[in-house]
Amino acid sequence: MSARAISGVAAPRSTFDFLGLGRWQRAQTLRILALAVYTVITVFPFYWMLITTFKQNSDLYNTDNNPLWFNAPPTFDNITYLLEQTRFLTWMMNSLIIGVGVVLITLITAVPAGYALARLRLPGAEQLGIIIFATYLVPPTLIFIPLTRVVHVLGLQNTIWSLVLVLPTISIPFSVWLLMGFFKNVPFEIEEAALVDGATRWQAVFRVVLPISRAGLAAAGMFAFAISLQAFLYPLVFTSSTAVKPVTLGVVTDLIRGDLFFWGSLMAGALLAGLPVAILFNYFLDDFVEGITAGATK
Amino acid sequence: MATIASGVVVSRAVAVPRRTVHLKGYLLVLPAVLYVLALLGFPLVLGIWYSLTNTTVVRDGTFIGLKNFVDAAHDPTFILALRNTLIIATVATAAKITLSVALSFLLLGAFRGRSLLRTLFVLPWTIPVALSTIAWKWMFHSQFSVVNWLLVHAGILNQGIQWLGTPAPAMFAVILVSTWRAVPFGTIVLMAGLTALPADVLDAAKVDGANWWQRFFRVIVPLIAPILFIAILFDLIFTLTELTVVFLLTGGGPVDQTQVLANYALQVGVPGSQLGQGAAIALFMLPVLLLLTVLALRTIARREGAA
Numbered sequence: 001m002s003a004r005a006i007s008g009v010a011a012p013r014s015t016f017d018f019l020g021l022g023r024w025q026r027a028q029t030l031r032i033l034a035l036a037v038y039t040v041i042t043v044f045p046f047y048w049m050l051i052t053t054f055k056q057n058s059d060l061y062n063t064d065n066n067p068l069w070f071n072a073p074p075t076f077d078n079i080t081y082l083l084e085q086t087r088f089l090t091w092m093m094n095s096l097i098i099g100v101g102v103v104l105i106t107l108i109t110a111v112p113a114g115y116a117l118a119r120l121r122l123p124g125a126e127q128l129g130i131i132i133f134a135t136y137l138v139p140p141t142l143i144f145i146p147l148t149r150v151v152h153v154l155g156l157q158n159t160i161w162s163l164v165l166v167l168p169t170i171s172i173p174f175s176v177w178l179l180m181g182f183f184k185n186v187p188f189e190i191e192e193a194a195l196v197d198g199a200t201r202w203q204a205v206f207r208v209v210l211p212i213s214r215a216g217l218a219a220a221g222m223f224a225f226a227i228s229l230q231a232f233l234y235p236l237v238f239t240s241s242t243a244v245k246p247v248t249l250g251v252v253t254d255l256i257r258g259d260l261f262f263w264g265s266l267m268a269g270a271l272l273a274g275l276p277v278a279i280l281f282n283y284f285l286d287d288f289v290e291g292i293t294a295g296a297t298k
Numbered sequence: 299m300a301t302i303a304s305g306v307v308v309s310r311a312v313a314v315p316r317r318t319v320h321l322k323g324y325l326l327v328l329p330a331v332l333y334v335l336a337l338l339g340f341p342l343v344l345g346i347w348y349s350l351t352n353t354t355v356v357r358d359g360t361f362i363g364l365k366n367f368v369d370a371a372h373d374p375t376f377i378l379a380l381r382n383t384l385i386i387a388t389v390a391t392a393a394k395i396t397l398s399v400a401l402s403f404l405l406l407g408a409f410r411g412r413s414l415l416r417t418l419f420v421l422p423w424t425i426p427v428a429l430s431t432i433a434w435k436w437m438f439h440s441q442f443s444v445v446n447w448l449l450v451h452a453g454i455l456n457q458g459i460q461w462l463g464t465p466a467p468a469m470f471a472v473i474l475v476s477t478w479r480a481v482p483f484g485t486i487v488l489m490a491g492l493t494a495l496p497a498d499v500l501d502a503a504k505v506d507g508a509n510w511w512q513r514f515f516r517v518i519v520p521l522i523a524p525i526l527f528i529a530i531l532f533d534l535i536f537t538l539t540e541l542t543v544v545f546l547l548t549g550g551g552p553v554d555q556t557q558v559l560a561n562y563a564l565q566v567g568v569p570g571s572q573l574g575q576g577a578a579i580a581l582f583m584l585p586v587l588l589l590l591t592v593l594a595l596r597t598i599a600r601r602e603g604a605a
Contacts, residue, residue, distance in 0.1 A: 274425040
C-alpha cells in the first residue's frame with residue numbers, strides 16, 4: 001500500500017529524476033541551508049520549552065542573561081512544583097480515562113460501520129461513507145454553544161464523562177472512513193474461503209478480517225486517542241473544576257494565577273503532556289494522510 | 299444464516315437472501331450514524347434554532363427571526379472579528395501553501411536523515427495546539443521575549459516589540475503560530491501526492507522535451523492539484539473556525555484587534571450567557587463552510603470513483 005511507501009526512506013525517485021533535480025546537486029548546499037533554517041524554526045519552541053523547564057526562576061527572569069543557555073545550574077524545581085503543587089497527575093489520569101473511553105466508543109461504533117460499508121455491497125454505501133466523513137468537517141466551534149445545553153440536560157457538566165461522550169463525534173466519522181479503506185483492502189477470497197470452510201460470518205469477521213486489518217484498527221484507535229488529547233474547546237467549555245480537567249486544559253489554565261504565569265512549570269507541563277501525544281500521533285500519520293487523500297494515492 | 303446444502307460449494311454471502319444481508323448491513327452502520335446525529339447533527343440544528351431566538355442561559359428564547367444576525371452586523375466587535383478571521387484565513391493559507399510546496403520539494407529524493415527530519419517537521423502539527431501556543435506566548439512575552447532577544451542581538455531591531463500588546467504584531471503572531479502549526483500537514487499530504495505520481499506520465503513528458511517550468515506547471519501541478527485542493531479546503535475550514543491560538547495567545551486583544559468569530563462567539567455565548575447571539579456569531583460562517591465542504595467532498599468522491 002502506498003502509505004507504507006511514504007513513511008519509508010524509499011524516495012519518490014521518478015518525480016525527483018523527472019524534474020532533473022539530480023542536476024541541481026550543485027545547489028545542494030542551498031537546499032541544506034533552507035532545510036536547516038526551517039528545522040530551527042520548527043524545533044525552537046520545543047527547545048524553548050525544554051530549557052525553560054530546567055531553569056531557575058532567577059535565571060529565567062533576568063533580562064541581562066543570555067536566554068538561550070543556562071546562566072545558573074539547571075534545576076528540577078519547576079517539575080517538582082508541577083507534580084506537588086498542582087493536580088498534574090490527576091489531569092494526566094483524566095486524559096487517560098477520557099482517551100480510553102473515546103477509543104472504546106469509537107471502535108465499537110466505527111468498526112461495524114466501516115466493515116458494513118466496505119464489504120457488504122450495500123446500495124449507496126460509498127455515498128453514505130462520504131456523508132459520514134463529511135461530519136468530520138463540522139468544527140466544534142460551530143456547535144459548542146448548543147452542546148453545553150445538551151451536556152447540561154444529561155447532567156454531565158463539569159465531569160470528565162461529558163468529554164467521553166462528546167469527543168467521539170470528532171473521531172467516529174474519520175475512523176469509519178479510515179476503516180472502510182482498510183477493510184476494502186482485505187481480499188474477498190480470504191473471507192469467502194473461511195465461509196466455505198464452515199465458519200459463520202461472525203467467525204470469519206473475528207478470525208480472518210479483523211486480524212488482517214489490525215493495522216487499521218490500531219490507526220483508528222490511535223487517532224481517537226490523539227484527538228481526545230488534542231481537544232481544547234470542549235474541555236474548556238465543559239469542565240471547570242481543577243479535579244476534572246484533562247491535562248491540555250489543566251496545564252494552560254491552572255498555572256496562571258491572575259496575571260502571574262508560572263512559566264517554568266507551564267513549560268514543564270506542556271513538554272511532559274505534549275511530547276507523548278506528538279510521538280503517538282507520528283506513528284499513524286501515514287494512515288491519517290492516506291485517509292485524507294483517499295483514492296488519490298492508490 | 300442459511301445452511302449450505304452438503305456437497306454444494308456456495309458462498310454464504312450469496313446463499314443468504316440479499317435483502318436480509320442489506321438490512322443487517324445497515325444495522326451495523328446505525329450506531330455510528332445515530333451517535334453522530336445525536337451529538338453533532340442535533341446540536342447543529344439546535345444551534346441554528348438558537349441563532350433565531352433570544353435564548354440565554356436562564357431563559358428559553360422565543361423566535362426573533364434574523365435579529366441576532368442584524369445585531370451582529372451592527373456590532374463593531376463582530377465586524378472586527380469577521381475582518382480578522384478573513385485576514386488570518388487568507389494570509390495564513392497563502393503562507394501555508396507556499397511553505398508546504400517548498401518543503402515537500404526540498405524533502406524529495408533520498409538523503410541521510412530524511413526520516414528523522416520528517417519526524418521533526420511534523421512535531422508542530424502533532425503536539426496539542428494548546429500546549430504549543432502557550433510556548434509561543436512565552437516566546438512573545440512582554441518582558442522576557444526570546445524572539446525579541448534574538449532580533450535585537452542579531453541587529454535587526456533596536457529594541458523589542460510588544461508582540462502581543464500592539465495590533466499589527468499581535469496579528470502577525472497569531473498568523474505565525476497558525477502557519478507554523480499547519481505547514482507539516484500540507485507538507486506530508488503533498489509528499490504523499492508527489493510520491494504517487496505515475497512514472498510513465500512523467501517519462502512521456504520528459505521525452506516530449508518539455509523544459510523544467512513546463513514540466514512543473516503543466517505536468518506536476520495538474521497532477522498534484524486535487525490533493526493540494528483537498529489540503530487547502532480542509533485547512534480553510536479549520537482556520538476559519540480556529541479558536542485555540544487566539545484564545546490562548548492574545549485572548550482576541552489588544553482591545554479585540556485580533557478577535558476572531560469563534561472566540562467572540564465563545565465570549566458572548568459562554569461567559570456572556572447570550573446563547574442565541576453566540577450561536578448566531580458561531581454559525582455566521584456556515585454557508586461558506588458548507589460550500590467548502592461540498593467542494594472537498596466532490597473532489598474526494600471523484601477520486602474515489604476514479605480509483
